[in-house]
Amino acid sequence: HGTSKINPKGHLEIGGCDTIELKQTYGTPLYIMDEALIRQRCREYMEAFRASGLPFQVAYASKAFCVMAMCRLAEEEGLSLDVVSEGELYTALEAGFPAQRIHFHGNNKTPEELEMAIEANIGCFVVDNFVELAMLQALAAEKGATVNILLRVTPGVEAHTHEYISTGQTDSKFGFDIGNGSAFEAVEQASQSLNLRLLGLHSHIGSQIFEVEGFQMAVERVAAFSLQVKEKLNVIFKVINLGGGFGIRYTAEDAPLQVSEYVKAITDAVKSSFAGAYPQLPEIWVEPGRSIVGDAGTTLYTVGTSKNIPGVRKYVAVDGGMTDNPRPALYESKYEGMLANRALDAAEETVSIAGKCCESGDMLIWDLELPKVNSGDLLAVSCTGAYNYAMASNYNRIRRPAVVFVQNGQSDLVVKRETLQDITACDVIPERIAKQPS
Numbered sequence: 001h002g003t004s005k006i007n008p009k010g011h012l013e014i015g016g017c018d019t020i021e022l023k024q025t026y027g028t029p030l031y032i033m034d035e036a037l038i039r040q041r042c043r044e045y046m047e048a049f050r051a052s053g054l055p056f057q058v059a060y061a062s063k064a065f066c067v068m069a070m071c072r073l074a075e076e077e078g079l080s081l082d083v084v085s086e087g088e089l090y091t092a093l094e095a096g097f098p099a100q101r102i103h104f105h106g107n108n109k110t111p112e113e114l115e116m117a118i119e120a121n122i123g124c125f126v127v128d129n130f131v132e133l134a135m136l137q138a139l140a141a142e143k144g145a146t147v148n149i150l151l152r153v154t155p156g157v158e159a160h161t162h163e164y165i166s167t168g169q170t171d172s173k174f175g176f177d178i179g180n181g182s183a184f185e186a187v188e189q190a191s192q193s194l195n196l197r198l199l200g201l202h203s204h205i206g207s208q209i210f211e212v213e214g215f216q217m218a219v220e221r222v223a224a225f226s227l228q229v230k231e232k233l234n235v236i237f238k239v240i241n242l243g244g245g246f247g248i249r250y251t252a253e254d255a256p257l258q259v260s261e262y263v264k265a266i267t268d269a270v271k272s273s274f275a276g277a278y279p280q281l282p283e284i285w286v287e288p289g290r291s292i293v294g295d296a297g298t299t300l301y302t303v304g305t306s307k308n309i310p311g312v313r314k315y316v317a318v319d320g321g322m323t324d325n326p327r328p329a330l331y332e333s334k335y336e337g338m339l340a341n342r343a344l345d346a347a348e349e350t351v352s353i354a355g356k357c358c359e360s361g362d363m364l365i366w367d368l369e370l371p372k373v374n375s376g377d378l379l380a381v382s383c384t385g386a387y388n389y390a391m392a393s394n395y396n397r398i399r400r401p402a403v404v405f406v407q408n409g410q411s412d413l414v415v416k417r418e419t420l421q422d423i424t425a426c427d428v429i430p431e432r433i434a435k436q437p438s
């Protein structure tokens with residue numbers, strides 16, 4: 001998919017770059033991002049919304065993959081940006097992302113984070129709870145600022161996805177509940193807060209969702225609530241944000257829809273739920289993360305050791321693992337892999353791909369069909385663009401890999417590989433301990 005293909009040498013090529021050469025230049029493990037595919041996904045969202053005729057913003061959920069080059073790329077494609085921490089906000093600002101197109105999320109933003117965002121004059125705060133509502137009003141007043149907000153609501157929709165990444169149900173740490181009156185109370189409070197400009201509502205029902213029904217139901221509930229608010233409080237929302245969560249294809253088992261189909265389902269639902277009852281249709285915002293960058297990423301590993309247990313299984317170990325991709329261990333996520341240096345060779349054995357961390361759960365792929373694998377072969381694991389680099393760790397003090405963007409036969413480093421010096425950079429040996437005679 002994307003610009004990936006197998007070249008005449010039998011090597012996997014992405015963005016016109018031979019992965020064997022990428023290994024020689026940058027080493028492994030290496031995250032390779034297909035820039036053209038990221039841009040294509042951005043454009044699919046923008047075009048689908050333009051076709052709807054509704055005013056809109058597409059905010060890239062940077063949590064999926066937040067580095068400065070990606071922020072620039074999102075900006076160039078006309079997207080807004082969703083950040084959830086001072087670190088993501090800092091990254092966006094350092095990259096020169098226009099503050100007015102930044103939306104700040106999170107269920108526990110600290111006072112320092114709110115202050116930093118107010119000072120940067122960002123476009124919108126997505127307020128999650130009453131504590132934050134009061135704190136943001138107080139901080140904005142202190143700084144003589146008026147800030148735009150959305151209220152995050154839980155519409156009571158259960159998306160069919162892994163329970164750790166499903167967020168729209170009532171029993172969730174996020175947002176004001178529509179069903180029990182707390183969302184209504186939040187609207188009342190927010191509309192009376194002098195330094196908060198209430199733009200509308202936000203709802204996010206979960207992640208890696210394949211059906212449109214959950215989104216349609218969320219729109220209906222949010223619309224019903226909006227009409228109630230209009231009736232009782234005479235408050236009219238300018239913006240409805242439906243979050244992210246649009247699924248992608250990791251393996252043949254996954255059957256996501258096209259970006260345009262998700263967008264059409266949402267914009268149609270907005271049109272039918274608000275039309276007539278509302279003076280003018282609200283602006284629609286969404287926050288895709290995974291579906292912008294997920295399938296554009298490939299992780300390249302070098303095969304090291306292997307262990308055959310006759311009649312049971314063959315383990316093949318690579319030079320990364322749960323430190324660069326914790327998703328199989330965390331969510332039992334499935335991935336596909338292939339030998340990048342012998343992509344045309346026929347499958348000959350079934351192996352399971354292990355990482356190099358000191359724990360048995362560090363497995364990337366179970367039962368993968370590959371040509372006879374040797375030490376030194378290159379394994380490419382696809383669809384690693386979202387929540388891989390973003391969730392990478394230094395467990396076992398393993399260095400985080402480099403990230404490159406590839407396009408038109410050119411590769412550009414966007415994140416350097418960590419060095420051993422980086423590994424100890426924040427360590428301090430207290431003098432008391434340093435001084436002890438050995």
Ligand code: LLP
Pocket residue numbers: 061063064082105165204206207208243244245246287288289290291327331386387
């Ligand atoms: N908006 C909000 C408020 C969110 O919480 C999220 C994701 C998104 C947008 C973007 O969702 P996406 O389009 O990427 O599905 N680490 C997990 C995914 C956690 C998603 C958290 N929130 C994973 O690796 O599957």
